[in-house]
Amino acid sequence: MHRETFKLNFEVRIGCLYRGAMSLPALQREPARKPIPLTELRGVGPERASQLARLGLHAVADLFLHRPRRYEDRRRFREIAALALDEPATVRGQIVALGIKRYARGAKSVFEFILDDGTGRLHCRWWNLPYMEQYFKQGDDVLVYGKVHSLRPRTIDHPETEVIETGSENSIHLNRIVPVYPLTEGVTQRWLRSLVWHALAEYAAHIPEPWPGQKPADVPSQQEAVRMLHFPAESDDAAKARARLALDEFVALQLAIQSRRKKLYAKAKGWPCTGDNRWMKPFLAKLGFALTEAQTKVLRELRKDMAGGQPMRRLLQGDVGSGKTVVAGCCALMALESGFAVALMAPTEILAEQHYQNFRRWFEPLGIPVELCTGSRKTASLRSSTLNVPSSKEATPAPKLVIGTHALIEESVSLGQLGLVIIDEQHKFGVAQRERLLRKGHYPHLLVMTATPIPRTLGLTLYGDLDISVIDELPAGRGSIKTFVRGPEKLPKVWAFVRSKLAEGHQAYVVYPRVEDSGSGGLKAVTREWSALQKQLDPCKVGLLHGRLPAEEKERVMAAFRDGGLAVLLATPLIEVGMDVPNATVMLIENAEQFGLAQLHQLRGRIGRGAKESFCILIAGPKSKESEKRLQILAETTDGFKIAEADLQLRGPGDFLGQQQSGLPPLRFGDLANDGPLIERARVLAAAMMEAAETYPDQGA
Numbered sequence: 001m002h003r004e005t006f007k008l009n010f011e012v013r014i015g016c017l018y019r020g021a022m023s024l025p026a027l028q029r030e031p032a033r034k035p036i037p038l039t040e041l042r043g044v045g046p047e048r049a050s051q052l053a054r055l056g057l058h059a060v061a062d063l064f065l066h067r068p069r070r071y072e073d074r075r076r077f078r079e080i081a082a083l084a085l086d087e088p089a090t091v092r093g094q095i096v097a098l099g100i101k102r103y104a105r106g107a108k109s110v111f112e113f114i115l116d117d118g119t120g121r122l123h124c125r126w127w128n129l130p131y132m133e134q135y136f137k138q139g140d141d142v143l144v145y146g147k148v149h150s151l152r153p154r155t156i157d158h159p160e161t162e163v164i165e166t167g168s169e170n171s172i173h174l175n176r177i178v179p180v181y182p183l184t185e186g187v188t189q190r191w192l193r194s195l196v197w198h199a200l201a202e203y204a205a206h207i208p209e210p211w212p213g214q215k216p217a218d219v220p221s222q223q224e225a226v227r228m229l230h231f232p233a234e235s236d237d238a239a240k241a242r243a244r245l246a247l248d249e250f251v252a253l254q255l256a257i258q259s260r261r262k263k264l265y266a267k268a269k270g271w272p273c274t275g276d277n278r279w280m281k282p283f284l285a286k287l288g289f290a291l292t293e294a295q296t297k298v299l300r301e302l303r304k305d306m307a308g309g310q311p312m313r314r315l316l317q318g319d320v321g322s323g324k325t326v327v328a329g330c331c332a333l334m335a336l337e338s339g340f341a342v343a344l345m346a347p348t349e350i351l352a353e354q355h356y357q358n359f360r361r362w363f364e365p366l367g368i369p370v371e372l373c374t375g376s377r378k379t380a381s382l383r384s385s386t387l388n389v390p391s392s393k394e395a396t397p398a399p400k401l402v403i404g405t406h407a408l409i410e411e412s413v414s415l416g417q418l419g420l421v422i423i424d425e426q427h428k429f430g431v432a433q434r435e436r437l438l439r440k441g442h443y444p445h446l447l448v449m450t451a452t453p454i455p456r457t458l459g460l461t462l463y464g465d466l467d468i469s470v471i472d473e474l475p476a477g478r479g480s481i482k483t484f485v486r487g488p489e490k491l492p493k494v495w496a497f498v499r500s501k502l503a504e505g506h507q508a509y510v511v512y513p514r515v516e517d518s519g520s521g522g523l524k525a526v527t528r529e530w531s532a533l534q535k536q537l538d539p540c541k542v543g544l545l546h547g548r549l550p551a552e553e554k555e556r557v558m559a560a561f562r563d564g565g566l567a568v569l570l571a572t573p574l575i576e577v578g579m580d581v582p583n584a585t586v587m588l589i590e591n592a593e594q595f596g597l598a599q600l601h602q603l604r605g606r607i608g609r610g611a612k613e614s615f616c617i618l619i620a621g622p623k624s625k626e627s628e629k630r631l632q633i634l635a636e637t638t639d640g641f642k643i644a645e646a647d648l649q650l651r652g653p654g655d656f657l658g659q660q661q662s663g664l665p666p667l668r669f670g671d672l673a674n675d676g677p678l679i680e681r682a683r684v685l686a687a688a689m690m691e692a693a694e695t696y697p698d699q700g701a
C-alpha cells in the first residue's frame with residue numbers, strides 16, 4: 001500500500017497542472033480538476049492523439065512537461081564557409097541540387113542535397129533512406145543541424161533538418177531560441193513546436209502554482225517555468241525552468257516520503273524493546289573482541305529508537321567488514337530479551353545460510369532458538385511453529401530469531417510476535433518487499449543494513465523515510481590496502497609481483513569480467529584463461545569460481561581456497577559478497593574499466609581482512625586513459641563514501657537504484673546525481689508544507 005500511495009501521490013502532483021493546487025488532501029482547497037485531453041487542441045484528432053500517446057503525451061499538462069532534448073539559437077546562424085570539423089552547428093540555406101544514387105544493384109542508396117547559404121555549399125547525405133527524397137525539393141529554405149565530418153566537400157551525414165515554410169507561423173520557428181523535442185514517427189519538429197506554442201497561448205495562464213504561499217521568491221512560478229522551458233528568451237532561461245520543474249519533482253517525492261512517515265507515527269506505537277541485558281552481557285563477554293567506538297555509538301542510537309514510542313525506521317550504513325552483523329545481533333538480543341520475535345532477511349540463500357551459522361553459534365549457547373527459512377531449506381521447528389496461532393496467549397512460544405531469504409514473506413510462514421525486522425543488504429530488495437515483511441508483524445521496529453555507501457543526496461530520496469546511522473570505522477588490527485592502477489602493458493611486471501607474494505605464502509584473487517568468451521571488446525573470460533593462468537603461476541594451484549558452476553562445486557572451491565589448498569582463486573565478480581579469507585592479500589582485477597567504482601570497492605573489501613598489508617592491482621583495458629583516470633580515485637582513497645560520490649557523478653544513479661526496485665518514479669527534470677542542493681531544498685520546503693497542512697485540520701485524510 002505504501003508504495004502505491006507513494007506513486008499515486010507523485011502522479012497526482014505531476015498532473016497538478018490541472019488537478020488542483022496540492023497533492024496533500026489537507027491543502028486541496030479546490031476540487032480536483034480533470035486533465036484536459038490533447039484532442040481539445042486544434043489540429044489534434046484521434047490519429048494525432050495516438051501518435052502523441054506514443055511519446056507519453058495524453059493531456060495538455062503532459063505536453064507542457066514534454067522536455068526539449070536540446071535548444072537551437074535561431075537568432076543567428078553559422079556560415080557554411082565557417083563550419084569547423086566535428087562541431088555541432090546549425091546553418092540555413094537553399095537547396096540548389098538534390099538526388100538519389102543507387103548502387104549494389106539497387107540494394108543500397110544514398111540520398112543527397114546540396115545547401116547554399118551564399119558563403120558556401122554543404123552536402124547533406126542520408127544512407128539507405130531513399131524515402132527522404134519526398135521531404136525536399138529544389139529551392140527549399142532548410143535549416144540543417146549536425147556535425148561536419150569532412151571539409152572537402154563540406155559534408156554532414158544524417159543531419160537533423162527543418163524545412164522553413166512561408167507564412168505567419170515563422171515567428172514561432174525563427175529568430176528565437178527554439179526547442180527541439182524528442183519525436184515519434186509521423187510527428188515533425190515544426191508541427192509539435194506549433195502545437196506547444198498554441199497550447200501555451202490558450203492554457204498556460206491557467207497553470208496554478210502548486211504550492212501557493214510556499215514558493216521561494218527566487219524561483220520562477222510554475223507557469224513561467226513552463227513557458228521558459230519551451231521558448232526561453234535567453235539561453236539560461238531553459239536551465240532555470242528545468243531547475244524549477246525538478247524542484248517540483250523533488251518536493252513531490254519528499255512530500256510522499258514525509259507524509260508516509262507521519263502517517264506511520266500517527267498510527268503506530270513502537271514496542272518497548274530495549275531488553276534487560278540478561279543475554280546481551282554474556283553475549284558481549286564471549287564475543288572475543290570489543291565493539292569499536294563506532295559500533296557502540298550506533299548501538300546507542302538503535303537502543304534509543306527501540307525504547308518504545310515510535311517504531312524504529314533506521315538504515316545502518318557501514319563499509320564492508322565494518323561489523324554490522326554484530327550490531328544487528330545486539331539489536332536482536334534486545335528485542336528477544338523483551339519477549340519479541342526477530343526476523344532477519346538476506347538477499348541470497350548463501351548469505352542467509354551464513355547468517356544462520358553465525359547466529360546459531362552466538363545465540364544457541366544462550367538458549368535462544370534460531371531458525372532458517374529459505375526457498376530450499378526450512379528448519380523443522382519453523383514448520384511446527386507455523387501451526388502456532390500467535391494471538392493465543394497461553395501457548396506463547398519462546399521468542400525466536402528467524403533468518404531467511406524473501407521466502408520469509410510468504411503467507412504460510414509465521415514469525416510470532418515480531419518486535420524487530422532486520423534486512424541485510426537493503427539495496428537488493430525493493431521497498432515493497434520490505435513493507436510486506438513488516439506487515440507480518442504489528443509495526444515492528446525496522447533495521448535495514450547496507451554496505452553500499454549511498455551518497456547523501458540519493459539517501460534523502462531513496463531512504464528519506466529512514467533515519468541513518470553510520471559505522472564509520474573498521475575494527476582495529478586490519479592491515480592496510482595499497483591500490484595501483486596499471487595499463488595492460490605492465491602485466492608481466494604485475495604477474496612477477498603476484499608470484500613473489502604467492503612465494504611468501506600469501507593467497508590471491510584474480511578477477512575477470514566474463515565467464516566465457518562472448519566475443520566483444522576483448523574482455524577476459526575466466527573459463528578461457530584458466531589453464532593459461534595455471535601455467536603462468538605454476539606450481540601454485542589456481543581454482544576457478546563463477547556463477548554457472550553447480551552449487552556443490554562452488555562450495556568445494558571456496559572451501560579449498562579457505563583451507564589454503566588453492567593459492568589463487570580465478571573468479572568473476574561473484575566473490576563480491578561472502579568470501580572471508582584473511583590470508584588473501586592480493587587482488588588483481590583485469591578489464592577493471594568494466595566495473596563501477598563502488599563495485600570495485602566492494603571487491604577490494606575481500607582483501608585487507610588480516611593483519612598483513614594487502615595489494616589491489618587494477619588493470620585498465622587498452623586505450624582507456626580516461627578510465628585509468630577514473631580508477632585512480634580508488635588508488636587515492638579507501639573511503640567508501642567518497643568513492644560512491646565519485647561513482648554517482650561519473651555513472652549516474654543507476655548502480656545505486658537497482659532497476660525499478662527503489663520504488664522511485666522516473667524523473668523528467670530532476671537529476672539524482674547532480675541536484676543535491678535542489679533535493680535538500682525540497683526536503684525543507686516539503687517539511688514546511690507538511691506543517692502548513694496541519695493548519696487545515698478540517699480536511700484531514
Ligand code: ADP
Pocket residue numbers: 289290291292295318319320321322323324325326451475476
Ligand atoms: P559487515 O559490516 O560487512 O557485515 P561483518 O559484520 O561480517 O561485516 O564483520 C566482519 C568481520 O569483522 C567478522 O568476522 C566480525 O566477526 C568481525 N568484527 C566485527 N566487529 C568487530 C570488532 N569490533 N572487532 C574485531 N572484529 C570485529
Ligand code: MG
Pocket residue numbers: 324325424
Ligand atoms: Mg554483512
